[in-house]
Amino acid sequence: ETGVTQSPTHLIKTRGQQVTLRCSSQSGHNTVSWYQQALGQGPQFIFQYYREEENGRGNFPPRFSGLQFPNYSSELNVNALELDDSALYLCASSARLAGGSQYFGPGTRLLVL
Amino acid sequence: TQLLEQSPQFLSIQEGENLTVYCNSSSVFSSLQWYRQEPGEGPVLLVTVVTGGEVKKLKRLTFQFGDARKDSSLHITAAQPGDTGLYLCAGPPWSGGGADGLTFGKGTHLIIQP
Numbered sequence: 001e002t003g004v005t006q007s008p009t010h011l012i013k014t015r016g017q018q019v020t021l022r023c024s025s026q027s028g029h030n031t032v033s034w035y036q037q038a039l040g041q042g043p044q045f046i047f048q049y050y051r052e053e054e055n056g057r058g059n060f061p062p063r064f065s066g067l068q069f070p071n072y073s074s075e076l077n078v079n080a081l082e083l084d085d086s087a088l089y090l091c092a093s094s095a096r097l098a099g100g101s102q103y104f105g106p107g108t109r110l111l112v113l
Numbered sequence: 114t115q116l117l118e119q120s121p122q123f124l125s126i127q128e129g130e131n132l133t134v135y136c137n138s139s140s141v142f143s144s145l146q147w148y149r150q151e152p153g154e155g156p157v158l159l160v161t162v163v164t165g166g167e168v169k170k171l172k173r174l175t176f177q178f179g180d181a182r183k184d185s186s187l188h189i190t191a192a193q194p195g196d197t198g199l200y201l202c203a204g205p206p207w208s209g210g211g212a213d214g215l216t217f218g219k220g221t222h223l224i225i226q227p
Contacts, residue, residue, distance in 0.1 A: 004155075033214055042201050043156070045214030056214055090155050092215075101146060102215060104155035 002027050004093050004105035012111045013081050021076045021108045023091030031055070032074040033102060034066060035090040043090055049074055050096060086112045116140070117202055119218035127226050129191055134221045136202035137184045143205060145185045146215070147176055150199040159187075192225045199223070 005024045013019050025032050031050045035043035045058035049068035063079040072093070078085060088109050092102035120135045136145065144163045148156035160169050162178035162185060169176045173196075175188040189196055199222055203215040 035215075035217075040219075042203075042217030042219045043215075045216070048214050058214055088153075092155075101158060101161045103158060104148075106155045107153075109153070 004091060004103055006089075006091050006105040006108050008108060009106070010109045010111075012113065014113050015081055015083060017081050017112075018077065018079045019081060019110060021078075021089050021091075021110075023074045023076070023093075023105060025072045025074070025091075025093035026103050029093035029095050029103070030072050031094045031096050032068055032072065033092045033094070034074070034076045035092065036060070036085075037088040037090055037107070039087070046076070081112045083112050086110060117204065117216055117218035119200075119202060119221050121221060122219065123222045123224075125224040125226060126192060128193060132189050132192055132223070134187045134189075134200055134223070135184070136186070136218055138204075139183065141182045143182070145178055145182075145202055145204045147185070147187055148201040148203065150201060150220070156201055192223075194225045194227050197223060197225050 004026050007022045033048040034046040036046055037043040046060050046064055047057040047066055048055045052068045065077045068074045088107040090104050090107045092104045094102045118137050126132055144161055146161045147159045149159055150156040160176045162176055165182045166180045167178045173190045177186045185202055199220045201217055201220045203217040205215055
């Protein structure tokens, strides 16, 4: 069984740029959620994708957007990067009817200068 | 907004000691999950508790879900240096409908000294 994978592992961008992060879900899982984790904090929910559509969103502005593909993999796009976007971005996959248990990837560490 | 408060925020103890970490909320959760996270890595799911009053044991770790589904605790017996990490509790919204994005606590930073 293949776990959740994310790419890239680390990324450095400058303010105003755009970034795309990628996630492959665990085999058998059809739902992908994205989280932002600032240093020393718990993860914060960005949004969730199910059947290629956004299925709920946390308190993040529209410049955070995403996609889910037919193979259940997903992308997180962030436009007009700000310094405060520097964080660990986590992807989690789950089986829709699994009672909320989510399995996380190793994350992408984004630094915005 | 459903919030989860974890205590203590930091805990440093000697190897062999016992400890308990708490996760509390004023809101009801349909389930609660506990994760352990090491620096630079994603959270690893330890357990999901679903039924009020439920107790689950995972080797030296004992997890309890409060009767009212508003709180949970993690007890570690005879802590070992390998238990060091950030312990996070998290839960989906009670409604269950729509997005199942998890609400996380800020975590307990646990250090077990040899």
